[in-house]
Amino acid sequence: MHPLVDRYLEYLLVQKGLAQNTLLAYGADLNDFMAFLHERLGGGVPAATRAEGLLEAVNEQVLFLYVVHVRRKGLGGRSLARHLSSLRGFFAFAREEDKIGEDPARFLENPKLRRALPEVLSRTEIDALFAVPNVNDKLGFRDRTMLELLYASGLRVSELCDLRALDFDPQTNLLRVFGKGAKERLTPVHATAAGFLLDYIRHWRPLFSPKAPELFLNRSGKRLSRVGVWKLVQRYALLAGIRVKISPHTFRHSFATHLLEGGADLRSVQMLLGHADITATEIYTHVQQERAASVHRQFHPRSRPRD
Numbered sequence: 001m002h003p004l005v006d007r008y009l010e011y012l013l014v015q016k017g018l019a020q021n022t023l024l025a026y027g028a029d030l031n032d033f034m035a036f037l038h039e040r041l042g043g044g045v046p047a048a049t050r051a052e053g054l055l056e057a058v059n060e061q062v063l064f065l066y067v068v069h070v071r072r073k074g075l076g077g078r079s080l081a082r083h084l085s086s087l088r089g090f091f092a093f094a095r096e097e098d099k100i101g102e103d104p105a106r107f108l109e110n111p112k113l114r115r116a117l118p119e120v121l122s123r124t125e126i127d128a129l130f131a132v133p134n135v136n137d138k139l140g141f142r143d144r145t146m147l148e149l150l151y152a153s154g155l156r157v158s159e160l161c162d163l164r165a166l167d168f169d170p171q172t173n174l175l176r177v178f179g180k181g182a183k184e185r186l187t188p189v190h191a192t193a194a195g196f197l198l199d200y201i202r203h204w205r206p207l208f209s210p211k212a213p214e215l216f217l218n219r220s221g222k223r224l225s226r227v228g229v230w231k232l233v234q235r236y237a238l239l240a241g242i243r244v245k246i247s248p249h250t251f252r253h254s255f256a257t258h259l260l261e262g263g264a265d266l267r268s269v270q271m272l273l274g275h276a277d278i279t280a281t282e283i284y285t286h287v288q289q290e291r292a293a294s295v296h297r298q299f300h301p302r303s304r305p306r307d
Contacts, residue, residue: 005031007093009026011093026086026089029082037054084109088106091106121246142200142208159178180274233248259272
């Protein structure tokens with residue numbers, strides 16, 4: 001809806017290396033904002049002749065009205081925060097490109113969000129999940145291998161689905177992973193998971209009659225989708241008797257939390273997770289604190305109610 005939006009998204013793709021899903025979200029946010037501007041400021045003049053003038057007309061009051069507009073849609077705090085992040089980045093880019101004078105979004109602040117603690121599986125629940133797939137069947141062996149990798153390396157589900165056989169080095173037990181923004185990292189795989197993975201690559205994957213280069217395939221030999229992995233995790237959780245709602249990302253949360261509980265330092269966990277900012281990793285220290293507080297309340301003699 002505006003040529004500068006296209007240039008900004010291209011900048012995010014080429015210069016910042018943002019993931020496709022993030023670009024789509026930012027593009028949707030900015031298109032919504034431009035539609036709002038055309039409705040409020042367009043004055044019936046064709047958009048093509050008003051494109052540059054619309055941005056110049058934006059001030060803090062217009063942005064305030066847009067925030068009200070977005071809130072009336074019923075969006076939650078996180079969605080609103082993403083909208084505001086999209087606007088701040090776009091107007092900063094427009095200022096650098098000399099398309100506007102002052103940056104009207106420079107004072108926009110995100111809503112204060114309550115940071116929800118992630119769901120984490122216990123070691124007993126992890127073992128129960130691993131015991132469900134039938135490893136004597138090609139689908140069961142594939143699923144057990146995926147579960148092992150999710151927990152062994154803290155992979156995102158998209159990273160798991162994008163893996164290829166050559167991304168695993170059996171000599172070093174290292175896995176090459178392409179994370180958000182196509183950022184590459186090497187993550188270790190412990191011996192048990194590496195054994196499953198090597199066995200799957202050599203003996204079980206060929207049974208799927210591969211039609212795609214990805215490591216994990218569906219019944220038709222094509223790339224297994226993220227939704228497919230999510231459904232499998234849901235089914236195995238039900239069969240394992242796990243009542244809390246979990247997803248493939250729960251294994252990533254459990255991976256990080258269990259490493260920290262075992263004595264790993266925060267920087268190492270950040271590197272293993274592929275987090276660009278350590279603040280994204282710090283949430284797992286809050287998980288530890290919550291667990292410690294729960295243990296204290298449960299077992300300290302003075303925490304129990306008096307008779």
